[in-house]
Each structure stands twice: as C-alpha cells, then as structure tokens.
Amino acid sequence: MHPFSFTKVSDTREALNAGQRGGRYIAGGTTLVDLMRETVERPDTLVDISDLPLRDVTVTERGGLRIGALVRMAEAAAHPKVRTLYPVVFQALELSASAQLRNMATIGGNIMQRTRCTYFRDVSAACNKREPGSGCAAREGFNRTHAILGTSESCVATHPSDVAVAFAALEARVHLLSPDGTERTVAFADFLLRPGNTPNREQAVRKGELITAVEIPALPRPLKSGYLKVRDRQSYEFALTSAAVALHIRGGVIREAKVAVGGVGTVPWKLPAVEHRLIGERASDALWAEASKAAAEGARPLQHNGFKVELLQRTVERQLRIVGGGK
Structure with missing residues (x-):
C-alpha cells in the first residue's frame, strides 16, 4: 500500500472542498481499501464522508424512492419501503455479498465499485482500465x-454490482453535488460508462462531485419484481449471469416491463428488445421463452465464455416466469 493522508469530514461543504483538491471519498471502504492493498489504487488523500447526512430512505412526492448514498446495503435491504415497493432491489442487495460486507458497504460505494477482473x-x-x-x-x-x-x-471486464442491475432495470437516476454547489441528476443508463x-x-x-442519492422513479402499480443470480456457488460469489425483472400486469396483459441483466455486460445491461416483446402480450410460458431469445442480441463471446449466451437466455426466461407466472 502506498502512503496516503487521511481526513474525516463532518459536513458536505468540507467534503466537496477536499474532493475538489483531489481527495478520494471513502465511506465503507470495502472495495477501495482492497484495491489500495493490491496497489491498483494509489490515492494521495482519502476523505472519510461516513458522517455526512446522506443516510435516509424516503418516498418521493410522485411515489418513487430516494435512497441516500451513505445508506448501508443491509439497511437498504431491510427498509420496509424498499421491500414493499421494489423487491428486486432488496433481493439484489441480499445476494450481493456476505453479511459483514453488507453491514459496511454503502449504496453510493456499491455503484462506484470497480471490476473484479483478475487481470485488472x-x-x-x-x-x-488500470493503465x-x-x-x-x-x-x-x-x-x-x-x-x-x-x-x-480495449476491455472485456464485467461490472460486478448486483444492485446496479436492479437500478438499471428500474431506470433509476443518480443525484450528484458538485464543488460549486450545483446539483444534477444522471440517468443510471448513462452513469456507468461502456469501455x-x-x-x-x-x-x-x-472531479470532486459527490453522489448524494439514487432515486427510483414511481412505476405503475401493481408492480411485481425480483432478482435472480446464477453463480458457480451459492455462497458469496459474483454472478455468471443475473436478471432483474419488473412487470406491471393488469387484466392478464403486460402493460409495462423492465428487464436488465448482470454478469454478462461491461455495465448492467438493459434489454429493450425483451421489454418490447413483452408489452401488450398476455403472460404465458410461451411468451417468456420467446421474449428471452432476444436477451443475447449483440453478444460477442470470447474463447472461454460462449456458454454465457445460452445461460443468459435461460436466466432471463426463468426470472420472467418467476415474476410473471406462467401457464
């Protein structure tokens, strides 16, 4: 680990000033500290923001949900509004990591985490990505x-976050605060960049911007949602494939569909082709099978991961059936 200075801040203005000077924000530190130990990351200054007032989960005026950047993963997963309104989010969080990590890691840190590629x-x-x-x-x-x-x-590394897949499916937005006090929001689809x-x-x-919250928009009710993660082992492991699905079904007809996948993309991967095949149709096993064929459109498998094409299609089909039912 390379030498660094450490400062702890107690208010947002102080944090932004430190960030503008080149300090790296740290809260739970469950990813950044690991990378520093491996000398992949070599920050000169760490700015501890864990005391900032960004730990609330609130329902927005329109009925969406705003999750503060410093809400711990375990806290978000246990929050009654998250569990009631968006089961896909709490399921993704609970499948993300060990209990110890979920008790430390924050929502903001989770979506900022870097790839688990062994070469990185x-x-x-x-x-x-590194050099x-x-x-x-x-x-x-x-x-x-x-x-x-x-x-x-230039790069074939996957994005490791599970909850980011749920946020991508639900078309969440990331709230950011700049050092000059300007606030802006970025659609989740634009927040994580393809290589x-x-x-x-x-x-x-x-430079110097601070994530303050992730906001999930209000979606039509009733909304059924869920997250499926396929991995080499059931205990703490990253996804080979995963699927976040949210469906608004009324009168047996799918009125709205949100689908994204993980473990297969350089960023959480939204599947508009699958969504379009679902909307306006009646829920059925035949529909799930047909729509899931579009899940791997544009796939470019490498020498050792060609199996992911079929595995992705099967993962999407299975999760559509779990969330939407079938007959």
Whole structure:
C-alpha cells in the first residue's frame, strides 16, 4: 500500500472542498481499501464522508424512492419501503455479498465499485482500465467470467454490482453535488460508462462531485419484481449471469416491463428488445421463452465464455416466469 493522508469530514461543504483538491471519498471502504492493498489504487488523500447526512430512505412526492448514498446495503435491504415497493432491489442487495460486507458497504460505494477482473487486479498484467494503452490480457487469457455484451477491443471486464442491475432495470437516476454547489441528476443508463476506447473512465462523475442519492422513479402499480443470480456457488460469489425483472400486469396483459441483466455486460445491461416483446402480450410460458431469445442480441463471446449466451437466455426466461407466472 502506498502512503496516503487521511481526513474525516463532518459536513458536505468540507467534503466537496477536499474532493475538489483531489481527495478520494471513502465511506465503507470495502472495495477501495482492497484495491489500495493490491496497489491498483494509489490515492494521495482519502476523505472519510461516513458522517455526512446522506443516510435516509424516503418516498418521493410522485411515489418513487430516494435512497441516500451513505445508506448501508443491509439497511437498504431491510427498509420496509424498499421491500414493499421494489423487491428486486432488496433481493439484489441480499445476494450481493456476505453479511459483514453488507453491514459496511454503502449504496453510493456499491455503484462506484470497480471490476473484479483478475487481470485488472494483477498489476503485472496488461490492463487498459488500470493503465491506458497497455493492452487487455483478458481478451486472449482465461476469460470465462468476462463480458459478452458492451465489450470493446480495449476491455472485456464485467461490472460486478448486483444492485446496479436492479437500478438499471428500474431506470433509476443518480443525484450528484458538485464543488460549486450545483446539483444534477444522471440517468443510471448513462452513469456507468461502456469501455469503448477509454475503459479507465468508468462513471459519469466529474472531479470532486459527490453522489448524494439514487432515486427510483414511481412505476405503475401493481408492480411485481425480483432478482435472480446464477453463480458457480451459492455462497458469496459474483454472478455468471443475473436478471432483474419488473412487470406491471393488469387484466392478464403486460402493460409495462423492465428487464436488465448482470454478469454478462461491461455495465448492467438493459434489454429493450425483451421489454418490447413483452408489452401488450398476455403472460404465458410461451411468451417468456420467446421474449428471452432476444436477451443475447449483440453478444460477442470470447474463447472461454460462449456458454454465457445460452445461460443468459435461460436466466432471463426463468426470472420472467418467476415474476410473471406462467401457464
């Protein structure tokens, strides 16, 4: 670990001033500290923001849900409004990590976490995300767990967050506060960036900006939702594939559909083609099977992860059936 300075702040203004000077924000530290130990991350200054007043979960005026950036994952998963309004979110949170990590990690930190690609974490390996222009060892290496959607010649690493998949499906927005006091919101689909030629730039966050909350919009009721995670083992493990599904069904007809997947994309991957095939149709096993065929459109499998194409389709079909029922 490289030497660094540490400062703890007690108000938002103080935090923003420190961030503008180049300090890195830290709260739970469950990802950043690991990367510092491995010398992947080498910040000069850490700014502890854990005492800032960003720990509320509130229902918005329109009936959506706003989750403060410093709400712990365990707190969000246990909150009655999260469990009642958006089961897909609490299920994704509870499947994300060990209980110890969920008690420490925050919502803001979770969506900012970096890839679990072994080549990214091995400082001796070529990685454009860690060292732009050095190459991507994963493309010709062992890439069984890597992405098949949203990849580029520069990077094939997957995004590791589970709850980010739920946020992407629900079309959430990220609230940010800049050092000059300006507030802005970014659609979740635009917040996490595909690698392209700049895989080292992972989020649409400007220098010194602070995430203050994630807001889930109000969606038509009744809304049935859920999260399915497929992994090599049931205990603490990252997804091979996952699916977040939310359906508004009235009179047996699907009026609105929200579907996103994880474990297969360089970012949480929204599936508009699947959604379009569902809307206006009657819920049935045949519909789930037909719609899920579109889940892997545009997939570009690598040498070792071609199995993810069919696994993704099956994961989406299964979760559509779990959430929507069938006959």
